[in-house]
Amino acid sequence: MKMPILSLYSSPARETKYVENPQTQLEEGVSHLRHAMEPYTAWCQDLYAKAKPQLEKAVEQGFEFLQNPPDGFYPRLGVIGFAGILGLFLARGSKIKKLVYPAGFMGIGASMYYPQQAVAVAKVAGTQLYDWSLQGYIAVESLWKDNIPIC
Structure with missing residues (x-):
């Protein structure tokens, strides 16, 4: 009687099939949100890339200033x-x-x-406050005129 030869190094071929689990409603919602927010995140990343060198320079100058402050x-x-x-x-x-x-x-x-700097800031703030109040006055006046019934 002849003995069958068993190979130690080969294995029988198996047929495997990958089955992906269906997405849940939460996963679909998160995926939709990520795709909707993608332009905004790209804009933020671009803004960060542009601002990072300037911020690093400002921090470096701040440390330099604090190491050698004025009297x-x-x-x-x-x-x-x-x-x-x-x-x-x-x-x-x-x-x-x-x-x-x-x-x-x-x-x-x-x-x-720092009185000189305070005067400069007060002038700019005063001008800006005046402009905002004038814009508010114009907006209220236009609303008032539009809503008055003519008898």
């Missing part, structure tokens, strides 16, 4: 920061006060040490 910079910074903390402490109650008081106190503190 009296840190005491001034301390007074301005303390004014902001004091404004936050005094702004108990509404959320608007918590925004206005610290910013106002810090602005007053900074204007004591």
